[in-house]
Amino acid sequence: MDHTIFQHTTVLLHEAVDALMEGTSVLASKCWVDGTFGRGGHSRLILSRMAPDDTLVVFDKDPEAIAVAQALGDARVAIRHQGFAHLGELDEASVDGLLLDLGVSSPQIDDASRGFSFRMDGPLDMRMDSTRGQTVAQWLEFAELGEIAEVIREYGEERFAGGIAKAIVARRQERGPIVGTADLAALVASAVKSREPGQNPATRTFQALRIFINAELDELEQALEASLKVLRPGGRLAIISFHSLEDRIVKRFIERHSKQVYDRKMPMAADKPLHLRAQGRIKPSAQEVANNPRARSAIMRVAERTEAPWLSV
Incomplete structure (x- = not known):
């Protein structure tokens, strides 16, 4: 068995976790979700900031990522060997923060046997x-x-x-x-x-x-819609994209649920409830890009679940 260790540098590590956990109350136990565990960079920082009775749910399709998650040995972690398209299986209004890092992890790219890289010869696989x-x-x-x-x-x-x-x-x-x-x-x-x-x-x-x-864009759209169901009012959504197709889907989703659209055909109709409050976008610093060139195309968009009833989605 090949025991080569491939390194992964987490993109927007502190920025993502700060955006996810900012302003949350410390009076009640929390549930956080890392929908793309990867090699656990974001999850480890989340765990370091969590209260003893908080829960972290991690999703990943990759069996190697699941093995890393199991090795954490932290009882606060609930591991799900499945893609984040299954996010909707979580309870309604049960999540305080949801993080999706949509990039392929460096170990996946650097391991020729996975077939993701055109720089090294390997089997043409590419399955997550x-x-x-x-x-x-x-x-x-x-x-x-x-x-x-x-x-x-x-x-x-x-x-x-x-x-x-x-x-x-x-x-x-x-x-x-x-x-x-x-x-x-x-x-x-x-x-x-x-x-x-x-x-x-x-x-x-x-x-x-x-x-x-890997049906990546379909899964992303499913997860975004599910986020409206599972996030509590005040819960945070942080999504890191690495190419325009992903970012366009995320941007339009946040805009659709955070902006009031005036219907000229029905000017007297009641306003539709807004489900999200956009919190802006963040890009890696020049220093981070210099240290990790794979971060250069990353964009993180952040939104907060509003007080509007989630059942009206």
């Missing part, structure tokens, strides 16, 4: 939960050209999606399925005519396939 579901290689073996192009275009915002899809289909017809990351990265590079300086030609395609195979 390596114990279940279809790998990228399995999907690419049978997916139709139009479907492959749509996924790469929609989830990777890749303008050469059509050419990449054609290259993938031609390759599997000529030489069989693509099973390795280096093979796919080289194939994509041959089909991409130009790329932004400093960006690998395979970046957008790998992002797209990872998002698709």
Whole structure:
């Protein structure tokens, strides 16, 4: 068994935990949720600030992350080996703070056997939960050209999606399925005519396939809607995004539930209750980006659950 230890530097560590726990009362026991445990950077800091009778619920699909969570040995931690799409299974109005760090953890990227990186050769997997579901290689073996192009275009915002899809289909017809990351990265590079300086030609395609195979955006939308049910009035929502597709979903969700929309067709209608109060956005400092270049695209958006009845959602 490979016992290599991969390091992970948590992005916006103190900023996220400060935003999550700011202004909460110390008079009653609290329930905090880390919907993306990863390697536990945020969770460890939350635990260090929690009261003895508080609870921290952690979600993660990755069996390796679950093993790290179990090794904490803290009785205040409730571990759930599932994605944060299951957030809605928690009790209504039971959560004081919910944190989602949507980035792929560095150990996942740096471990070639997980198949997330185009910089190292490994099996073309990309599943967050390596114990279940279809790998990228399995999907690419049978997916139709139009479907492959749509996924790469929609989830990777890749303008050469059509050419990449054609290259993938031609390759599997000529030489069989693509099973390795280096093979796919080289194939994509041959089909991409130009790329932004400093960006690998395979970046957008790998992002797209990872998002698709893990249904990441669908899960995010499910979790956001569930947050309105599970957060208590005054509870905090803090979400760290790493690309525009995620951030757009989070931004629009917060705007939709924190801004009063005037309906010109029904000017006398009662105002709809606002479910969130936007608390702004935070980006990593220049020093953090210098120390951890993977933080450069991070954006954290914070909102607070209002006093409006959650059952009206």
